[in-house]
Amino acid sequence: MTEEIETPENEPKDRKFVEALSRGLEVLRAFTHGNVTRGNQDIARITGLPKPTVSRLTYTLTQLGYLSYNQDVEKYQLDSGVLALGYAYVNNLRVRQLGKPLMDEFARRTNTTVGLTCRDRLSMIYVESCRPPDVASLRMEAGVRLPLSTTAAGRAYLAATPENERAHLIGEIAKKAGDEWPALEVSLNESFREYEEFGFCLSLGEWDRNVNAAGVPLRLADGSIMALTCGAPKFQLPTDTLQSSLAHQLVMLARDIESLGA
Template structure:
């Protein structure tokens, strides 16, 4: 038991577990894979669609969807011969979210930045090979940028995912990339080619840059924050139009804003993880002077690893590295 707990403390989702090895009960893992297929409360999927998305035999999917329906995790729609998320799953989600008052504060901070920056600002958490938006804000004039709370974005093709993998200890990050390669080989190839540079950028600057991976029109910058509550890194990310923001402009104008935002959110996360969800949070610091140049005229972004994790502030340049 002690050895298993020690392994889990290294990487909440073990690389070997993701690969189907070790002591994971596969039927439980597959049941959660099925639930992950339902993106959004209104998603409706049949067994064949679920089978295609999960890569599982249709007979296996049929048995699992039947069980999940009996448990209330899924609801069967006879007229459509499809399933949707069930009442028990919705109730469980609502119960879990009830204690996260800090998310309301984070949402306000994201929106404040969205009013200053012509892009999207996200607060994400890892789920297997994706990052999921826990909170999301978007500037009114953010052209070509469309996501929402609950949206899933691939680790290999987003600044948030690149920042997350770069924050992991090297052996854990490499193992995760190997696991991604089994299901998403092209994404793993991208990560392998950039992981060394991402780690260096994170170590020296406190953030990671990634552009043109999800779409050639979008570029992003992201910073990981360690969450003691979830024993993983959450990531604050900002996405912008590449035509407006090249790498230099991201570093000069957006990076200071991201540092301020991630510092404020890090304080919120640490307070929440200490049970201080009602603790006062300082007002967002004034935006740097460079921000005034940002809007075009006319226009009113695991676990720790073998070492003990440190708060995100230790990831910033000048703080002595990770």
């Protein structure tokens, strides 16, 4: 199943909400995880929508240029209409335009990968990634999705999120984590304490056992929150170096980007 953020059952229905549009977007979201091609039956299973509804939606999205149909495998895949929307969003993102030169310099100076991420449901998505040339570092391209709960980016975002919203997101994370939740909750709470004391969150092998990373929330001029990260393989970025130096430098980088009026 794709990630879902549930709304409370007693919340009144929004009369302006267009259910058909919502379902069409859910069909597109079915392509954001796993295989790049999916049949109507696959999409129905992922979204929970009836197969006849899915068939009408995939036909419509194909006609509009957001999906294409592969005759050889008899399945759909994303088409250029989706790419155009994603490119327009990233290209016009002011914080990316202002912050990229500073991120490039930080990546070059520290030999780490520096990422700018935004939240989508229970994931963080890279909208920019800067890495030094000819250095063994993480290769994270724009569009890569990271889990909210175990990455430095996700934890930094959660730490800076208003209490009510954070509680709702953590509830969804707990449901998804199942039996793993008690240990994950301890780790998240430690990250939040870390943020209160130092202004950053760490992920020390919790997302990838070979990777150390730090994350800092980035508060934009419009009131929204993104997350700035730096990370590298553990052999290149020891925990002590990250905790005592680079994570603090990342906090300063975030403040510098915010000061530009992003």
